Amino acid sequence: MSTDCPIVRLGRVLKIGAGNLSLANAFQNSKNLADLSSAWIRHVKTELQGKGVDTKLKLQIGDSASLVAPAALVAGMVIESGLIYDQAPLRVLLIASDPLVRFDRSTWASMAGDFLGCPGNVEILLNVEEDAVSSGFPIAEGLGLKPCAVLSHEDARTAAGERIDLAIWIHPAAESMDGAECENSMTAVALANAGVPTYVTSFNEVDLLGQNFLLNEFAVELQPVGGQLARGSRAINRFGISTTSLGVEGGWCAIFSRLVPASTQLEEVDIQRVKTALRLFCVEGAIHNSWSLGQHINGVAFNRVLPVGLIGNMAIDAKNGHLFSENDATKELELVGHLWKSKLATMPTEKGDLLLWACDVKLSFMAALPKEDGKRTEAIGILDSGFKAGVVAAGVGLARSYEASKLDGGKDKALSLYSEIGDGHPISAYALAYQAYEAGDEAKAEVLFRASAEQGYPVAQADLGKLLHASGRYQEGVRQLNLAAKAGDPEANYVLGELAVKGSLFLESLDFLRKAWQFGHAEAANLGVQVAKHMLDNSIGKRSLIKRELKEVTAFVVKLETRADKMAKEQERTAALAKEMLEATLAKQQRPHQANE
Structure with a gap:
């Protein structure tokens, strides 16, 4: 082991020796990416000043996070893998279509060595050559960071004279039909099968679980690092980039796992x-x-x-x-x-x-x-x-x-x-029943409604109940309506509310109608208003309760009307915009003809 990079592995903790260790200490002690980015900015400014480099580029935490995260990812995976440096740099292959690790020729990921206390001792490889350069690239050049080397997918899979110490597959998309993603999958699986430590990052838990279904075709699976996927566990990347609407622990490279042989074979369907x-x-x-x-x-x-x-x-x-x-x-x-x-x-x-x-x-x-x-x-x-x-x-x-x-x-x-x-299938049976009913074949419709209702499909139970009731089979019809209503079907509750009103069971009707209008049934809401007013006008029921019911259902009716007005205005605005675009297109088409004339 090089004396310039004194590093000893202690369990999952890295003990760092002497040298320029500001980033290494920050990597160990920072709680999140923002903390690490702040330390990184201070380090970079000091390094650039020492080299006499002025990039005229202001470094902000938000912008710098995307430069810091790839290096932190690589450093974390090196620690997790247990690999110890020897005289040669550690060669890490990033298998990715993700632009965050590929722009600026992946120079930023090579700063993983700095985070480990061994600047320059991590060499980054990519499977494709990409010349996407950001506004931050002059900083990378000023720091003297090395661009990544390129190792084709074919060469990586056959190990054509190239040594790969560690592979990191970033955000696999085994469901994709894109050729590049298919190449990524084959390379990652081949390296894992060849014994190369192959780690994988996922957006969130659903992403990981979904990929495990798809990767089962390759007889491999993603095993969360440390075996447990929970807040604060080793499987959670504290230096990932959080993204809204991703759920708990979601974001760029949020979850770490290792590619291992599949523990079970799943059904193809x-x-x-x-x-x-x-x-x-x-x-x-x-x-x-x-x-x-x-x-x-x-x-x-x-x-x-x-x-x-x-x-x-x-x-x-x-x-x-x-x-x-x-x-x-x-x-x-x-x-x-x-x-x-x-x-x-x-x-x-x-x-x-x-x-x-x-x-x-x-x-x-x-x-x-x-x-x-x-x-x-x-x-x-x-x-x-x-x-x-x-x-x-x-x-x-x-x-x-x-x-x-x-x-x-x-x-x-x-x-x-x-x-x-x-x-x-209950939805298919219901659709076929509805088609038969519209065609006037009520007998066939009833058979199909029953096939759907027997599987407990409330929508079919409600319509079967209405069909039976309309044909004079009142008892059976009400029984089906009650089954649907108890399951929470709004239409069934509305129909039962109507029937209760006809039988002067006003309190009972309000209960049915509420269970319909609270899920957006407009007719139930309007009938609820009428019933509540009738009860107040005729002193039926407890007045305070009926007043409260009237207040709530009226507020809901107003809400529905307001929503309908907004939708109508939005449709008008969309139609007007479409008309303007059409007129502009026609005007452009006419200009050449007018010029020729």
């Missing part, structure tokens, strides 16, 4: 289910939520609901299967679907199982395709491939999206998919 969902989220740009998987979040309905976070802007009330998503404009949770009873009963608690389950739910309740032509085509291809690979939920999601779209032939494509799926 489960791998395809997760792959389909993650590929779709990439297209939609909807990987991240305002909550993390399994997190209990603030709910709706006067805080009497405590949904559990799923994925793709979806959360669920585990008690009754209500599905919610967050409105981007109001930041409120809105009811977007209702899970059927048999599926709700299988909801797991373990995070890996919950991710798989959540992917299936999210795909089943897709409601729209991306608006942009290219992304829409890609999304359709992903869902179609998933369905052909045995992921029924992908076919249901594609059918629902076609059904809601304005695409030519969309309705016919949806019906074709539903027919292929059949009545074994």
Whole structure:
């Protein structure tokens, strides 16, 4: 070991010898990236002054963090690996498409040696040559930092005379169909299988869990460093870059893990289910939520609901299967679907199982395709491939999206998919029942409604109840409506509220109607106002309670009307903007003709 770099490994702690150790001490003692960046700025200024270099570039903590984080990442992984320096520099291969480690020829990552107390003893390798230079590059040149060397994927996999001491795979995307990401996957797996310590970084826990499903095809998995994924554990990178809307411990390189042989072999259809969902989220740009998987979040309905976070802007009330998503404009949770009873009963608690389950739910309740032509085509291809690979939920999601779209032939494509799926899936059975009902075949509709209702799908139970009640089978119809209402179906509660009003059961009707309007049922809210006023005018019920009910339901009606006005104005603004753009385009097209004339 070189006497210029006295370094002794003590468990997971690095004991540093003499020398210029300002950054090494800061690396050991800083609590987060901001602290380390402050120390780094002081160090860099001192070094540049000593070299007589004036870059005329002001260093700020926010801007410097992206320069510091890659070096801190490499230093942390060197410590974790247990590698000890010998006479030659440690060669670290960064497997990444991430621009943060590739810009400025990855000079900043080479400062890992400074963080370890051994300046210059970490050599960075990349698989691709990239000449992206930032405004901070003059500082790197002034400090005399070495650009990375390039080792192609093929050479890295065959170790063609090159020694790789450590590999770090940054943000794998095994779900991606991009050629560069496929190369990254093959290289990382090949190095791990060859015995090279290969570490991996993830955005958050869901990212790690999702990649583990996909990497199972390569017979490898990501094992959190230290074996435990919890706040303050070794698996959490205290020098990662935090990003909003990523959930607990989320951000750039937030989680450390090691690539190891897979502990189990997963079912192919489960791998395809997760792959389909993650590929779709990439297209939609909807990987991240305002909550993390399994997190209990603030709910709706006067805080009497405590949904559990799923994925793709979806959360669920585990008690009754209500599905919610967050409105981007109001930041409120809105009811977007209702899970059927048999599926709700299988909801797991373990995070890996919950991710798989959540992917299936999210795909089943897709409601729209991306608006942009290219992304829409890609999304359709992903869902179609998933369905052909045995992921029924992908076919249901594609059918629902076609059904809601304005695409030519969309309705016919949806019906074709539903027919292929059949009545074994409650959403498909319900859609086929509705199609039969609209075609005037009530007998067929009833059979299909029953097939869906028997699986505990509240929406189907409600419509079956209405159909039975309308055909004179009142007792059976009310029984189905009550099943749906107890599960929390707004329409069923509204219909039962109407029936209660007709029977002069006003207090009972208010209870039913509240359970409908608190989830956005406008007709239930309007009827609730009428019932409450009637009760006050005729001294029915406890006056104070009825007044409070009237106040709350009236406030809700006003809220709905205000929201509708805002939506109408936004639609008008969008239409006006589209008209202006069209007129501007037409004007540009006419100018050459006018000039020629």
